[in-house]
Amino acid sequence: MSLSLLSPSADGSRLAPVETRHAPLFGFALLAVSCALASFALACATPFAAFAVIAAAMLPLRPALVVVAGAWLVNQGIGFGALHYPVDGNTMLWGAVIGIAALAATAASSAVLRALPQSGTPLVLALALIGGYGIYELVLLAATPFLGGAGDFTAAIVSQIGFTNVAWLIGLVAACEIVRLVNPAKRGHMAS
Amino acid sequence: MADILAVRPQAASSEQATKDEQFRTLGAVSVAHWVSHFHIFVLPMLFPFLKQQLGVGYVELGFALTVFAVSSGLTQAPIGYLADHLGARKILLIGLCLGGCSLVALGLHLSYPSLIVNAALLGLANSVYHPANYAILSAHMNEARMGRAFSIHAFAGFFGGAVAPAIMAGLVAATGGHGALIAAGAVGPMVALLLMAVGIPDAIGAGRTTSAADAPRQNVITPAIVVLMIFFLLLSISSAGIANFGVVALMGGYGATFSVANLALTTYLGASAAGVLAGGFLADLTERHGQVAAVCFAVNAGILLVIAAMNLPQVLLIGAMGLAGFLSGVIVPSRDMMVRNAAPAGAAGRVFGIVSTGFNIGGIVSPLLFGWIMDRNLPHWVFGVSVVFMVMTVVLALVTERNAQAGKTAEPVPEAHP
Secondary structure, eight states, X not given: OOGGGSOOOXXXXXXXXXXXXXXXXXXXXXXXXXXXXXXXXHGGGOOHHHHHHHHHHHSOHHHHHHHHHHHXXXXXXXXXXXXXXXXXXXXXXXXXXXXXXXXXXXXXXXXXHHXXXXXXHXXXXXHHHHHHHHHHHHHHHXXXXXXXXXXXXXXXXXXXXXXXXXXXXXXXXXXXXXHHHHOHHXXXXXXX | XXXXXXXXXXXXXXXXXXHXXXXXXXXXXXXXXHHHHHHHHHHHHTHHHHHHHHTOOHHHHHHHHHHHHHHHHHHHHHHHHHHXXXXXXXXXXXHHHHHHHHHHHHHHSXXXXXXXXXXXXXXXXXTTHHHHHHHHHHHHSOGGGHHHHHHHHHHHHHHHHHHHHHHHHHHHHHHHHHHHHHHHHXXXXXXXXXXXXXXXXXXXXXXXXXXXXXXXXSOOOOHHHHHHHHHHHHHHHHHHHHHHHHHHHHXXXXXXXXXXXXXXXXXXXXXXXXXXXXXXXXXXXXXXXXXXXXXXXXXXXXXXXXXXXXXXXXXXXXXXXXXXXXXXHHHHXXXXXXXXXXXXXXXXXXXXXXXXXXXXXXXXXXXXXXXXXXXXXXXHHHHHHHHHHHHHHHHXXXXXXXXXXXXXXXXXXXXXXX
C-alpha cells in the first residue's frame, strides 16, 4: 500500500474511505463486523484499542465514541449470548469496565490525532494506538483491586494483546484504503 | 452573471444535502420500526423454549403477551405527550434501549415473574415507535413525498415481523434460547447507537412544528382525533381476524388443507406488504386520503364477502386473498396521512400515540371476538364479521374525509402542513 494514500482528507479526518456524510454509517458497520469476528476468535481479548484508533481517525470524537460503544455491545452480546460467559456480577462488571476502557482509549486516540500534525499519517496512527492501548490497559488495571485478575497483567500477555491490536489496526487501515480505492466518489476526489 | 453561476451549484449542493438528510432520517426511523416489529415476535417465537424452561402452559405464556399488549396500549398516548414535550428522538432512543434491555435481562435471568415484568417493559418500549417515528417523519420529510416516506416506514415494520421467525429460529439453533433472547435484545441498543451515529434529527425545532414550549399545551383530543382512533380500532379488528384466524377458518369452513390455508394467508400478508409500497405513491398523488381508504376497503369488503359466502376453487381463493391483502396494504400510507393531516402543528407525537391506542384496543378485542366465533364453529363468519367491520371503516373514512374538507374550508392552516 502506498503511504501517499494515507493522506488526511479535506475535513481533517485521517482516514476517509467514504464521503464524510457516510463515514458514521461506514465506521459503525466496519467496527461492528470486525468486532463480531474478533469476539468469536478472541473473546475478551478483542482489540478495542485498534477499533478506537480507527474510529477516532475516521470520525469526530462524539460519533467515534458511539461507534466504539456499538462495537463493545456486539462483543458483549456475542460473549453472553453465544460464548456463554458466566452470568454473575463479576463477569458483568468486567464487561462494563472493558466498555469504559474502550471509550477512554477512543478519547485518548482522538486527542493524540488532534494534537499531532496532519502529515505522516502512518506514524501518527501508530502513536494514537500506543496512547489508546496504554489508556485501555490502565483502565483495566485500575479495576483489578476490585474485580481481581491482576495476575493477568504480565508483560507477555500485555505485549501479546498489544501485537494483536497492531495486527488488527493494520488490517482495518488496509480495509479502509481498499474501500477508498474502489469507491468512485473518493477516486474522483483523488483525481481532482 | 458570475454570481448567478456561482449560486446555482451552491443551491444544488444544498438541495442534495437536504435530500441526503431526509434519506438518512427515513432510513434510520425505518430501521427502528423494523426493530419494533421484530421485537413483537421474539416472545411468541420462543414459546416452545419458554414452555420447556419455565414449566408453564400456553395460558401463562399467553398472559405475558396480554401484559405486553395492555402495557403498550395504556402507554401509547402518554408516550406521545412525552415525544412532543421532551423530543421524539430522545424517546425513540430510550424505547430502543428499554426494549432491547428487557429481552437481554430475560435472557440473563429467566423465570416466570421475570417474563411478566420484562413483557410489561417490552410493551412500554413498543409504545414509543408510532408516536416518535411519525413525529420525526412528519417534521422532516419532503411534503411531496410524505406518502412514500410513510409507506417505506410501514413496510420496514412489516418486514421486521416477516423475518422475525427465521431470525429467531436461526438464533435458537446457533446459540440456544437464552442466547437468542440476548442477541435479539442487543439489536435494540445497537440500533439506538446506529441512530446516534448517523445523527437522526429530532421533531422538535424542525421548521414545520410549533415551539417545544407551546406544543404540549394544545388540546389534541378533538372529535376528529377520536374518530380516527375508532377508525384505527375498526381497521385493526377487520384485519386481525383474517391474519390470526384466517388459516383455521379456511380449514374449518372451506375444506382447505393446512398448506393451502397457509399459502392463502401468506399471499394475503405478502400482497399486503407490496400494497403498502404501492399505497405510498397513491398517497402522494392525492389529498383525498379518506376516499382512497374508503374505496380500497369497499372493494376489499366485496372480495371478502365473496370469500365468506362461496366455496371458491383453491386458485381463486388464493388470488382473492392476495387482492384483499394488497388493498389492505394500499390504505396504510393514506391512513397515516389522514392522521398527520388531523394533527395540530407540533402535536404529531400525541396524535399518533392516541390513534395508535385504537390499534392496541383492537389487538385485545379481536382475538376474543374471533376466537368466540371459531368456538361456535362459524368459520365463514370470520370473513363475514371482517366484512362488517370493513363496511363500518368505509363509512368512518368518508366521515373523516368530509370533516377534514369542512375544516379546511372553514379554517386554513398553512403553517402546519404547507
